[in-house]
Amino acid sequence: MPNSIVAVADGEFRFDPSVVFDTLRAVWPATTFNAASGRVATVSAGQIVVNDGEALVEVTVAGQGLDIDWRAPEVLAEVVSVITSIPGFAAGSTVILADWAWVLPILHEGMSADDLLTIRRDGADTQVPSYEP
Numbered sequence: 001m002p003n004s005i006v007a008v009a010d011g012e013f014r015f016d017p018s019v020v021f022d023t024l025r026a027v028w029p030a031t032t033f034n035a036a037s038g039r040v041a042t043v044s045a046g047q048i049v050v051n052d053g054e055a056l057v058e059v060t061v062a063g064q065g066l067d068i069d070w071r072a073p074e075v076l077a078e079v080v081s082v083i084t085s086i087p088g089f090a091a092g093s094t095v096i097l098a099d100w101a102w103v104l105p106i107l108h109e110g111m112s113a114d115d116l117l118t119i120r121r122d123g124a125d126t127q128v129p130s131y132e133p
Helices: 017-027 038-042 073-083 113-125
Strands: 003-010 032-035 044-050 055-060 065-070 094-098
Touching: 003 073, 017 044, 017 055, 017 073, 038 044, 055 073, 065 073, 073 113
Parallel strands: none
Antiparallel strands: 003 065, 003 094, 032 044, 044 055, 055 065
16 A cells, blocks of 8 residues: 655644544544554554545654555545544644655645645646645
8 A cells, every 4th residue: 555644744733533533434434443552652543444444544643644555546635635624624734745746735624635636646737735824
């Protein structure tokens, strides 16, 4: 599975594992959460299994990032789009999507899957969304 990262590049916004899980489960009801244990628990809150394993979302303990394994670009685009629907997403912070396209897209609240797929398809020719805190 390819891997991408949604990361808070700067600012105070953090991902709350329970909010991320609830948001994803609202769209994909079969979504499950597996809490991290042992040494892994020092860096990971746990892993969210989305849509029967089409995507695996790991939330860092500090809440500064999501490590996402995905089966198809459309799956990642949908998952990230749903994550950007979290109320107050990015709130005065810069949140980026790494390992996705030739540019580092800055994510904003309510970003659509089509927006993300366009950035991937058009690469460096795509206008990166502006950051407005």
